[in-house]
Amino acid sequence: MQFSKFGNRLSKDSGILQLMDDLGNAVNTAADEELYMLGGGNPSHIPEVLDILQEELLHVVQDRKDFTNLVGDYDGPQGNEAFISSLCEMFQSEYGWAIDESNVAITNGSQSSFGLIFNLLAGDFKQEGNKKILLPLVPEYIGYGDVSLSDAPLFSAVKPLIEIDDAGFYKYSVNFDELTIGNNIGAVCVSRPTNPTGNVITDEEVQKLSALTKEASVPMIIDGAYGLPFPNIVFTEATPFWDEHVILCLSLSKIGLPGVRTGIVIAQPELIEKLTGANAVFSLAPGSLGPKMMTRLVQNRRLLDISNNLIQPYYQEKVKIAVNAVQQSMADLPVYIHQPEGAIFLWLWFKDLPIDSDELYKRLKAQNVLVIAGQHFFPGIEDENWAHQYECIRVSFTAEEHTLRTGIDKIGNVVRAAFAQR
Numbered sequence: 001m002q003f004s005k006f007g008n009r010l011s012k013d014s015g016i017l018q019l020m021d022d023l024g025n026a027v028n029t030a031a032d033e034e035l036y037m038l039g040g041g042n043p044s045h046i047p048e049v050l051d052i053l054q055e056e057l058l059h060v061v062q063d064r065k066d067f068t069n070l071v072g073d074y075d076g077p078q079g080n081e082a083f084i085s086s087l088c089e090m091f092q093s094e095y096g097w098a099i100d101e102s103n104v105a106i107t108n109g110s111q112s113s114f115g116l117i118f119n120l121l122a123g124d125f126k127q128e129g130n131k132k133i134l135l136p137l138v139p140e141y142i143g144y145g146d147v148s149l150s151d152a153p154l155f156s157a158v159k160p161l162i163e164i165d166d167a168g169f170y171k172y173s174v175n176f177d178e179l180t181i182g183n184n185i186g187a188v189c190v191s192r193p194t195n196p197t198g199n200v201i202t203d204e205e206v207q208k209l210s211a212l213t214k215e216a217s218v219p220m221i222i223d224g225a226y227g228l229p230f231p232n233i234v235f236t237e238a239t240p241f242w243d244e245h246v247i248l249c250l251s252l253s254k255i256g257l258p259g260v261r262t263g264i265v266i267a268q269p270e271l272i273e274k275l276t277g278a279n280a281v282f283s284l285a286p287g288s289l290g291p292k293m294m295t296r297l298v299q300n301r302r303l304l305d306i307s308n309n310l311i312q313p314y315y316q317e318k319v320k321i322a323v324n325a326v327q328q329s330m331a332d333l334p335v336y337i338h339q340p341e342g343a344i345f346l347w348l349w350f351k352d353l354p355i356d357s358d359e360l361y362k363r364l365k366a367q368n369v370l371v372i373a374g375q376h377f378f379p380g381i382e383d384e385n386w387a388h389q390y391e392c393i394r395v396s397f398t399a400e401e402h403t404l405r406t407g408i409d410k411i412g413n414v415v416r417a418a419f420a421q422r
């Protein structure tokens with residue numbers, strides 16, 4: 001069978017496909033084998049949150065009219081009207097954002113949001129040539145890397161400033177001295193907090209990026225899948241942000257609903273119209289389950305309460321366990337932990353690692369430990385000789401404590417052996 005250029009790009013070589021394959025195959029692991037699943041982006045199953053979500057689902061399915069509407073009718077291509085109206089009212093009253101229903105669209109998950117938005121704003125512009133998405137801070141989300149419908153490179157990126165402290169932690173920050181928004185840039189995109197590193201760009205960095213993008217007349221995309229205002233997996237001071245030139249992308253996945261695939265885009269009406277059209281063309285309409293389950297929780301602000309008082313504290317405790325496990329297990333190794341300011345991952349840098357992160361991934365997988373190789377998180381970096389991008393891995397800390405600690409011990413052993421063989 002012959003495939004188009006687009007078809008041939010949907011291959012096993014993509015980092016996001018490797019990640020999702022690992023997630024899917026995890027459930028098929030032999031019963032007598034213990035799998036240390038430290039690679040996926042699946043959120044933890046938080047009992048108190050699951051109770052609330054189950055309550056909302058029961059509320060929908062026990063009402064015959066709501067149930068019939070849920071399973072028997074399409075929502076409009078922009079998304080569920082009641083859910084969108086509730087979101088607008090919450091954003092207006094809680095944060096003072098000047099938005100209405102024309103500023104919001106629902107998609108089938110954040111991955112769909114970015115696949116559509118990136119291809120709307122970058123790629124082949126004919127007379128203007130190819131435009132790119134500028135990433136002001138890498139590493140960045142693995143799922144961005146393979147969504148382009150064009151053969152031309154989709155990303156331009158700036159190497160971060162790296163500040164190491166005496167306690168074995170470090171932090172990336174935006175190198176504004178090297179940041180240039182040229183005519184070939186269609187949009188600037190940053191995730192907050194960042195997947196994979198847990199970095200939360202400061203309010204000051206947000207304001208600087210906002211000013212620069214506004215001056216250059218390009219949109220500023222903020223990926224808030226783990227962030228503000230919900231699910232608020234943020235462990236440092238940070239303020240929710242939106243402006244007229246900002247495209248804010250949110251999700252219900254890390255609330256605890258990854259399976260319902262619900263993305264939320266807040267942007268100018270002209271972009272919302274394009275997303276609505278894309279929903280109609282590619283999927284008729286976005287799914288109804290997530291919006292139906294969450295509408296009451298948005299209306300009564302319980303969604304914010306869940307985020308602030310259940311989800312955020314839960315992950316704050318989890319990250320402490322993960323950091324402690326690394327510090328105990330790898331005290332003799334040249335490992336640095338990115339400051340865990342948010343999200344659900346530790347980003348580990350093994351300075352001068354004698355193998356690249358892909359080889360480390362393979363050796364760990366042979367030990368039933370699944371992580372994500374760091375070199376897939378640097379889209380737009382053209383310097384192949386920059387060693388740092390091959391020395392990092394992403395480790396999820398959502399697993400049970402025994403799995404997390406044992407998996408981290410195994411990572412330390414494999415890395416230790418690699419250094420010993422150098």
